[in-house]
Amino acid sequence: MSAPVKNWTKPVRAALIAFSCLATVGATGPSSTSGGADPSLRLISVSQYRNILQSVFGADVLPKVRFAPVKRTDGLLAVGSSAAVVTPGVLDPLDSAARAVAERVVDPLHRDTLIPCKPASASSADEACAQRFLSRVGLMLYRRPMTQQELTEKVMLAGKAAARSKDFYSGLATALSSMLVSPNFLFIRENAEVDPARPGQWRLDGYSKASRLSFFLWDSAPDAELLTAASRGDLHTPEGLKRQVERMTASPLLTRGARAFFTDFLALEAYDNVAKDPVIYPAFTQKVAQDAREQILRTIEDHLITRGEDYRDLFTTRRIMLSAPLAGIYGTPLLAGPSEWKPFDLPADSPRAGLLTQIGFLAQYAHPGRSSPTRRGKGIREVLLCQHVPDPPPNVDFSIVEDPNAHFSTARQRLVAHNTDPTCRGCHMMTDPIGLGLEKFDGAGQFRATEKGAAIDTSGNLDGAAFTDAIGLGRALRDNPTLKSCISNRLYAFGVGRPLTEQESEVVEQFPAVLDKSGYRFKDMLRLVIFSPSFFAIKPQKGPAMALLTEQNHAH
Amino acid sequence: MRSGDQPERRISRLRNSRLYGATLSLLIPVAPAFSASPETGGTIGLVLTSWRPALYETPGAKEECPSGLQVSEDIQNEKTPGAAERLAKFGFPLNRGPNGELAAYAPMKVEDPIPFRELQTRNGFGLNLDGTSDGHATAKSCTHEKFRTPEGVAADNQLARVLGCTVGWRASGFNVEFAAREFASSSVNRILVEISGVDDERNDPDVEIRIYKGLDGLVATGEGKFLPGTNQRIDNRFPRYMHQTRGKIADGVLTSDPIPLANLPLLWVANPGERKFRDLQLKLKLTDTGAEGIVSGYEDLRIWWNNYSRGMNSHGGIGNYSSAQLYRAAHRYADGYPDPKTGQCTAISAAYKVEAARAMIAHPALAQPSTVTASNDRTKP
Structure with missing residues (x-):
């Protein structure tokens, strides 16, 4: 079933259909996807950090936290974040914030709401309950299911800490706080996988596409529905992708994404x-x-x-x-x-x-x-x-x-x-x-x-x-033409979180031809970016498809 | 030019707001008549930022209080025979009446041994409320002495004779500074003045003046002044604090016609109060950023005393005055609105020095979005 597109302007709809076709068949020429970029790795922003925690745990657990300044690159902090690192000086306050969040999540005021199970005994470890909680929050914080190895490690950490403190919740907080300073949480790490539909081509995996969409449109991690769509492979199909983009651009959370951009x-x-x-x-x-x-x-x-x-x-x-x-x-x-x-x-x-x-x-x-x-x-x-x-x-x-x-x-x-x-x-x-x-x-x-x-x-x-x-x-x-190309370039770069490749620049140069007719309406601009053939394109990776292997190991 | 909204809508609005206000204030008398539409022409909005008794002061008070300043009620009590016994019996030094009455609430039950220090200067500030040059009795006034203002004009300000030799009400005194701080900090005191129909801010023979209670805070600058140009909403719940008169501007000085009866909200030592003035008049020197001048009228004595004594009933030591003397002096000097039966004046001429900052006055039912024009967009950096 195709996604609802009736509220899209005619030129944009036509362009998107063309883009979608190009992306699906891997066309060559200026819009070719063969020159895609590498998967990106970038530090989340303070607002994203807060938005994720708020959506997972609620506003009353939010800590005060500051990140080190990111160098503005190509006009955007979002691009600079792809070169940002977490230094020990930054990690210390992040660690304090993580502990504060974890303690609030497990405190008597919040635990009954935020933890989906009760331990057999509050004074000792409970592997099943810990696993249930940690796998659930891990999905939201890491924006993908935790691997079996990751989950086992966190459950063991919770168990050891509970045994030491004789407090199940204290153990759970220890495990949670370690997840909140994990690179899997603090960095948006994209994974590539071989594209089964196009031999020799690679693609972003579903969860990476979900993250790219949600950080772009909502300034936050994917919600449960988007993660489910990712798990089903929906985001690899034009229809599934359109359905999610339509839902996300209709959401009030789009305002948050627009403000971030x-x-x-x-x-x-x-x-x-x-x-x-x-x-x-x-x-x-x-x-x-x-x-x-x-x-x-x-x-x-x-x-x-x-x-x-x-x-x-x-x-x-x-x-x-x-x-x-x-x-x-x-x-x-x-x-x-x-x-x-x-x-x-x-x-x-x-x-x-x-x-x-x-x-x-x-x-x-x-x-x-x-x-x-x-x-x-x-x-x-x-x-x-x-x-x-x-x-x-x-x-x-x-x-x-x-x-x-x-x-x-x-x-x-x-x-x-x-x-x-x-x-x-x-x-x-x-x-x-x-x-x-x-x-x-x-x-x-x-x-x-x-x-x-x-x-x-x-x-x-x-x-x-x-x-x-x-x-x-x-x-x-x-009326200055450069105003249009500037917003197009910046919007695209903000979406992918890195400088544009040469091929991406060529794609973006085509935007004004479409938007001049339809008008530079924000949602249309977002759609042009997302449905452009290059937005999710990944260039062939060397070595085995590690990301795919990792995904196969996801704990369910 | 001010773009007024539709008269019909304004009338409806005022009717509604009166009903609402009347509901709120129950048995309090309804507001005086208030016309439906402001005038066209330029508008000057002001928010009062300071309100102090207008006192004439010389160094050491040598000219105006040659016999010295008032002593505190604590000292009066100490000098009154039986102080220790009263304290032992009633437990509080200001319970000075024969049955332990608090002096502020039963001032006539208390006698002070140290006499009241009379204000003796002829110089003062104020406006000529009774229209006489010598203070002779009229239908609405009792015989009194006039002050002469720095401009050489006869003025009525009998309240200055009550407060003028009290250190707490003189410059930098505790009372006046406390009151000034409270006036600025509490939106209960937010008094807005809107001058409309202004064709020339320096000279205009006929302007309309409206007074409202405001809702919003003042914005202080680092220099202890208040920022001009702030947004001030009219508190539409209180039509009884909305007043209207006409006036003129001459050489940049606004002079109003008297408002026959004006209630004004004034907080005093955390007690929300309402003061009642007859023949309230304004004389304000307008500036680019605000105004300063005199607000004066016959203040209802009973209400004034109730308000005053409630706020300062146990502060006679701090304020350096005696409630018994203050009460008596206020009645002795009262010069307005004699009781037809007793002849005792029921109001006292009172002049207050006020300061104001220019303000953008927002009318509750003004259709939004509103408009701003090049001419009223701030023109000075």
Whole structure:
């Protein structure tokens, strides 16, 4: 039975059918799967760690935990996580967190709910009960059934610890905590297997496909239904895969996945460190800073998930999500309590429209005490257009702009003076004509009509598209072809958790041809990524199919 | 320009809110008339951040209190014969009445040996509530002395004569600082002022002024000030705290017409209270970030005392005042609304120095989503 596809847009449906056919028959050419990547191994993120524990044990067992910073690679932390390691300095707090979780799971408050059996005696080991519990949580934590050897080891560990402490639950906690620091939990390890349908070809095994899907769409481990689908081999069939993707993209958990992607794509973790001079910007309180970051995610959530709008229109939309602390800066009353969020339509004569004019973006790409057209332009180029702007050289000469007798009123005047230096001009030409379009918003994202009494000229151009103000800049960005290829590339890389291969890049280059017709709707973009012929493709592996052997040993 | 919502809807809303408020407040009198729609034109929203008795103070109080400051009730008690016996008998030093009555609750049962220190200056702050220049008795006032403000205007503020020589109510005193902190921290005290129909913030001969109780907190800055531009919702449960009058702005100073009767919510030492003013008037100097000035009216004496004594019934030692003297002084200086039978004035002219921060006032039934325009988007960094 084929999956329901009636709510997919026509171009996407056509493209997906074509992609599915290519993937199934192993076609050659630009979309060939023969050049697939190796299975990946990557560290889970803090949010994934928390989401998994919450789904397995509930929110009240969540520990406070921090991971070591991951190096942003190719614009994404998700890609950097494929090169991340767990150092002893990181393992210690993870171990403490694991123990804390395990103790809470087995404590009298939770054990009757979370442990599916009672031991024959609470003061001694109970192999059967331990095995039942550990195999169940092992499936969820490792995202695959534990091998017989793994399960035997954990049951023995629980038994020994119970005998030593004369406490069954203490023994169970010891085994559980060891699983929570296991690489099988902390790393998303993909396994390859030979593809029985295509001699000589390899594929990701079902559980690896399930993990790739769930971490991509839900920012968490697969749920029971997805694991069951994986165990049945459903994810190797177009119909089975479509059925699961349809279910997952219809789930409220998709919001969590979207937030994870855009947090990573827009580098929102850096927004946590935005600080403004309280003398210059007293309104930019800590709460405003927090809400400014959250506003971006909530607006995206509302725009892409709730209302299914086009990604490109995020840069022109007048509909935003607003909280009471932000309302003051937007200059409007809002009938909302201090922690409430409300949708809000900016009127036609508002100087704001689109993501670029939200306080979070404007404040992040600015100095603590003033705006920065250069930083804003660089942010647009690097984050939203996936372009690289070189860092400034170490010996920049600021003497012209720092001359106290210069009397520059506006940033444009300062930058024009600064850019008389030819070594500076090259890079500034990439950033400033864009960033100057946002100059009617100060370093805290507040609107201003003038700067030091002088009129502000917000005209500029983005790759040849001229504009006169921030709203025009948003329109120019919306229509910039690179915006589309950038989100396509980042979304794909986020899904696979590594840089794209050459073949994958060729596949992704085809996305705009489809999405230009259908619109850049988030779910359609996700489907294009997932159903592309390369998304699950694995290149032939050397040696025996160890993964397959391992799977055969899964404990049931 | 403010975009008001539909008058019909507003009327319906106010009717509903009155019913709700009346249900909540049971036998409390209904709110005064409140018109249906705010005016068009610019709007200035304010939230009061500070509320202190308007006292004239000189260094060492030499000018206004030449005979010194009030002594505390503890000292009054010690100087009253039989202090030790009363303490042994009633167990608390302020149970000073012949039958152990607490002075705050039965002030007329207590006599103080050390006389009340009278405020003696003619300088003061306030507004001219009775319209006279010499304080002669009128239909709504008893004979009293007027103060002269720094602007040279005659003003009524008899409450200053009651509190002016009490160290706790003078600058940095315990009472005034405690009250100021409480005023800012509790949303019970959240008083919003909305000035609408403003064509020119410096000079406008006719504006509408509305007062509401707010719901939300203030946001303090690191300098002990309060952030302007915060979102403040009207507490729609209390239409009795909604008042309306007209006024004018001249050289950036807002002067209101009197509000005949105004109840205002004021917490005092953790006791939610409601103060009742007649002829309440505002005189506020408007700034880009807020306002400062005077709120003044005839304060109902009985309610004032109930509120005051409940909050400070055992704090006479801290506040350096005597309840017995305070009560007597308040009645002695009362100058408003004489009882038709006894001639005793039932209210006292009271002036409060207030500060306010500009605020975005959110109306409960305002249709959402609302609008923001370029002109009211914050224009100054």
